[in-house]
Amino acid sequence: MKDTVTLNEKELIAREKLNNPSFMKTIWREILHDKMALGSLILLIILLSTAYLSPLFIDQAALTRVNFLNTWKPPSAANWLGTDDGGRDVFGQLMIGARNSFTIGIAITVIAGMIGLSYGLISGFYGGGVDNIMMRFLEFMMVLPTTMFIIVFVTIIPNYNVFTFILIMSVFLWLGKARLIRSRALQERELDYINASKTLGTPSWKIMFFEMFPNLSSLVIVNMTLTLASNIGIETGLTFLGFGLPAGTPSLGTLVAFARNPDIVKNKWWVWLPAALLILVMMLCINYVGQAVKRASDARQRLA
Amino acid sequence: MLKFILRRTLLMIPQLILLSLVIFMLAKAMPGDAITGAFMGNPDATPEQIEKIREKFGLNDPWYVQYGRWLGKAVQGDFGMSYTHQQPVTTLIAGRVENTVLLSLFTAIMIYLIAIPLGIIAGRWTDSWADKLIVTYNYVAFATPTFVFALLMLFVFAFVLGWFPYTGSVDIKIESGTWAYMVSRAEHLVLPVMSGAIIGTVGTIQYLRNDIIDQKTKEYIKTARAKGVPEGRVYSRHILRNSLLPIAAFLGYEITGLIGGSVFIETIFSYQGLGQLFIQSINLRDFTVVTALVLISGTAVVVGTMLSDIILSLVDPRIRIE
Numbered sequence: 001m002k003d004t005v006t007l008n009e010k011e012l013i014a015r016e017k018l019n020n021p022s023f024m025k026t027i028w029r030e031i032l033h034d035k036m037a038l039g040s041l042i043l044l045i046i047l048l049s050t051a052y053l054s055p056l057f058i059d060q061a062a063l064t065r066v067n068f069l070n071t072w073k074p075p076s077a078a079n080w081l082g083t084d085d086g087g088r089d090v091f092g093q094l095m096i097g098a099r100n101s102f103t104i105g106i107a108i109t110v111i112a113g114m115i116g117l118s119y120g121l122i123s124g125f126y127g128g129g130v131d132n133i134m135m136r137f138l139e140f141m142m143v144l145p146t147t148m149f150i151i152v153f154v155t156i157i158p159n160y161n162v163f164t165f166i167l168i169m170s171v172f173l174w175l176g177k178a179r180l181i182r183s184r185a186l187q188e189r190e191l192d193y194i195n196a197s198k199t200l201g202t203p204s205w206k207i208m209f210f211e212m213f214p215n216l217s218s219l220v221i222v223n224m225t226l227t228l229a230s231n232i233g234i235e236t237g238l239t240f241l242g243f244g245l246p247a248g249t250p251s252l253g254t255l256v257a258f259a260r261n262p263d264i265v266k267n268k269w270w271v272w273l274p275a276a277l278l279i280l281v282m283m284l285c286i287n288y289v290g291q292a293v294k295r296a297s298d299a300r301q302r303l304a
Numbered sequence: 305m306l307k308f309i310l311r312r313t314l315l316m317i318p319q320l321i322l323l324s325l326v327i328f329m330l331a332k333a334m335p336g337d338a339i340t341g342a343f344m345g346n347p348d349a350t351p352e353q354i355e356k357i358r359e360k361f362g363l364n365d366p367w368y369v370q371y372g373r374w375l376g377k378a379v380q381g382d383f384g385m386s387y388t389h390q391q392p393v394t395t396l397i398a399g400r401v402e403n404t405v406l407l408s409l410f411t412a413i414m415i416y417l418i419a420i421p422l423g424i425i426a427g428r429w430t431d432s433w434a435d436k437l438i439v440t441y442n443y444v445a446f447a448t449p450t451f452v453f454a455l456l457m458l459f460v461f462a463f464v465l466g467w468f469p470y471t472g473s474v475d476i477k478i479e480s481g482t483w484a485y486m487v488s489r490a491e492h493l494v495l496p497v498m499s500g501a502i503i504g505t506v507g508t509i510q511y512l513r514n515d516i517i518d519q520k521t522k523e524y525i526k527t528a529r530a531k532g533v534p535e536g537r538v539y540s541r542h543i544l545r546n547s548l549l550p551i552a553a554f555l556g557y558e559i560t561g562l563i564g565g566s567v568f569i570e571t572i573f574s575y576q577g578l579g580q581l582f583i584q585s586i587n588l589r590d591f592t593v594v595t596a597l598v599l600i601s602g603t604a605v606v607v608g609t610m611l612s613d614i615i616l617s618l619v620d621p622r623i624r625i626e
Contacts (some may be wrong), residue, residue, distance in 0.1 A: 140322055143609060145601045147567055148582060149330075152594060155586055156334050232401060233449035239585060240451050259455050260571070262470055264461040273459070276452045287447040 003228065009294070021299070023218050030296040033303050037292035040285035047282065048102060054095035075270050078296045082270040084258065090271055097252040098278060104166060105232035111170040112138075113224050116177030120210045123178070124185025131182070138178055145240075146172045162249050173231060177223055184219055188212050225290035229283045236279050252279050258285040307360060308617055315545045316610050324378070327595060328371050334591040388588045393522035393596045397578065401471050403568070404577035408562040419508035420551070426509065427516025427547075428539055434461055435513075442510060445503040450613035451568040454499040458572060461495055466497050471574040496573045500562065512600065515547040549619040556612030560605045 020255075021029070023270075031037045066088070073083040081090040153168045154160065165272040188194065189212070197207050238244035238255025245255075255275035259265045265270065295301040358364055365373075377383070383393035426438040460471035469475070470492055475488040519525060520543065528542050569580035574580065578597060585593035 038462060056426075095573060137413065140319055143319060143323070143602065143605045144326070145598060148598050148601060151582075152330060152334075152598065155589075156330075229447060237449055237451045241567070241571060242587070248528075256452070256455065259459075265455070265459055265470075272455070276455055279452050280448060283447045283449065284444065287443070291443075 008177060009256060023221070027293050027296040028034055030302060031289065031292045034292050034295075037288050039226045040288035044282070044285040044289065047098065047278075047285075051095045051102070053134070054092070054099070056194040058092045060092075060096070071267055080275050082268075084255075085273050090255065090274065093250055093255060094252070095280065096276055097255055097275060098282070100249055100293065101251045101253070101279075103238055103243065104162070104235055104251070105228055107166050108169045108173060108235065109224050109228045112174040112227070113220065115170060116174035116218060117181055117213070119174065119178040120181025121185050121212060124182040125189055125204065125208050125212065127186060127189060130270075131186070135182070138175060141172075142175050144172070150238060151241070151243045160223045161246055165245060167236065169231070170225075171233070175228070177227070180219065181216060182225060184216050185212060187213060222290070222294045224299045226287065226295050229290065231285040232286070233279070233283055238295070305618070308572075311613055312610055312613055312617075319606050320603065323373055323606065324599065325371065327599050327602065328374055330598070331374075331591065331595040332367070334595070334610070335589065344466055346467050349448055363488075378596075383599075384592040388585075388590045388592050389593075390524065396581070396593060396601070397596060398580050399408045400576060400581050403575065404563060404566055404579065406576055407493065407500075407566060407575065408559050410560050411504065412492060412499045412558050414497055415504045415558065416510060416551070419505040420502060420548070422505070422510025423509040424516065424539070424544070426513040427520075430513075430517055433561060438509065438513075440508055446505050446506045450500070450503065451572060452504050454496075454569050454572045457495055470495075481554055486526045492573075492575070495554055496569050496575050499573075500566075500569055501539040504558075504562070508554070510552060511554075512547055515550075519543045519546055550616060553616040553619050556608040556610075556615065560608030563601060565603055 031041055067083075070079075070083050071085055072078055075231070076080045079089045079091065081094065084090055084093070093222070117139070119134065123131045123138075150168055150172055154165065157164055194207060194212065197211055202211070234250055235244055236253035236256065239251045240256045242257065244253050245251045254277045256272050256279070258268070259272035295303060363370070376461075381394050381485050383397075385391070386396050389396055422438050426435045429435055458470055461467050469488075473489070473492050474485065475492075478485045478488050516539075525538060525542060528538050533542070563578070566577055567582060569575065570577045570579035571583050578601070582594065582597045585591075585597070
């Protein structure tokens with residue numbers, strides 16, 4: 001008697017899983033269906049694994065060594081993408097730059113995502129006066145000229161390094177996310193499960209982060225994938241202007257920054273052009289995958 | 305309506321005060337202060353003399369007194385002296401404003417010239433090959449960072465093809481006021497404007513396309529078709545009238561966004577505008593100029609957003625109800 005019940009339960013769960021595939025499964029199905037997204041994902045994986053595994057076959061110490069006999073060499077068999085002003089191999093720097101840019105892009109996205117998520121959840125969960133004050137503050141943050149503020153902070157901060165840079169960027173890049181999460185949280189708080197939980201006396205923080213958040217997770221994942229691309233763009237852009245990653249940590253923007261000199265733009269294209277194109281390709285790929293993820297999160301838009 | 309305008313304008317005041325306060329604190333955190341620009345260049349100044357000057361200029365007062373004085377001066381257009389240029393910041397900025405305004409204005413015009421026809425085509429003939437092409441273009445433009453695109457434009461059109469000059473806002477050898485001057489001015493504008501405009505169309509195209517697709521199925525369009533209005537007129541007289549108005553209202557956001565975003569384009573094309581001045585000043589640690597520029601662009605965003613909100617509410621009464 002008991003056995004049949006468990007069997008039925010198991011069967012039920014299995015059937016339910018089949019009918020309601022997890023979000024990750026839906027994303028995967030959507031990507032498989034969209035050949036461009038699949039291609040982008042594969043290209044991205046190839047690019048990133050080459051960049052992250054490059055220390056295995058590229059001598060990193062050689063990349064920091066200045067060799068004046070070998071400066072500004074055009075691409076050749078020894079230096080696939082030529083050399084820069086210090087005779088350093090551009091291809092090796094490109095790989096390290098891609099790695100740093102991507103890692104830092106992820107770090108900023110995660111930190112800014114957490115700030116935005118907490119802010120939006122708190123604002124939306126409490127609603128009313130709290131929401132009103134928090135939204136006024138958010139509106140104010142949104143009118144600040146972000147690029148200028150980041151540049152000013154980068155310049156005046158006392159001990160400037162990669163971590164402070166990530167923090168400065170995160171402080172200004174959570175705003176859109178907070179607004180998005182808040183609008184969804186406002187709808188969610190009216191639902192019965194939240195009310196039931198409140199009646200049972202669950203602490204507010206627990207409701208917010210363990211009951212409300214899982215229901216918003218697909219929204220967060222979609223938003224994070226799409227902002228990852230733009231965060232990489234902002235980071236490389238700031239590094240290009242000279243206000244991004246400190247000199248010890250080369251980014252793709254560091255290589256592109258060579259192009260601030262007209263002579264290099266024109267005559268030594270191999271130094272900056274590959275990095276610029278790599279940024280472009282990475283952004284396009286991440287965005288394409290992001291669009292597929294976005295479609296997967298909304299049943300009406302799905303292609304698969 | 306008047307109530308909405310009044311409320312929206314009043315909302316701007318705390319924003320502006322908070323903005324000035326944040327920038328004042330930022331300015332205090334920067335090395336150097338208002339007298340650095342005017343007197344630090346003089347190597348004969350002794351510490352006692354500097355202390356006297358500090359006292360005279362009230363730099364030893366409590367911060368709120370200093371803030372009040374600073375704001376009072378800023379409102380009257382006095383931002384202090386630039387250390388590196390040895391001239392009032394206001395004069396320095398006034399010399400650059402024209403260039404940046406020209407750049408932003410032409411970029412905005414170009415954005416509309418490109419985006420409106422494309423948006424209409426994509427919305428009217430949904431899922432046609434033209435629509436697919438436009439959607440792809442929009443997608444690529446969305447993903448491309450401004451500085452990468454501007455650099456590629458510079459490389460291709462100024463260096464490889466050599467069609468346009470690659471630096472400055474005008475040829476310095478040409479006398480001001482002549483026809484040749486205007487032509488040179490225009491030539492120097494083409495690349496910066498196009499770099500901003502081609503990838504700046506995303507929002508407008510997307511909005512227009514979605515809105516037209518939305519309007520197409522509405523009852524009033526069915527009515528128009530039923531009474532025999534020709535297809536072209538359905539679009540030009542009925543749908544577009546509704547879809548284009550909000551676009552016009554976005555102009556405020558668009559231009560303020562462009563003024564703030566010109567940092568990259570002006571740097572890449574060595575275009576003598578406010579964005580380039582900002583980067584130059586911060587590299588030279590000329591913080592009086594930096595503070596003034598941040599304050600100006602912040603204020604521009606606040607005012608521009610307000611104007612757009614008001615125009616949008618004039619155009620679309622639903623927004624007012626909130």
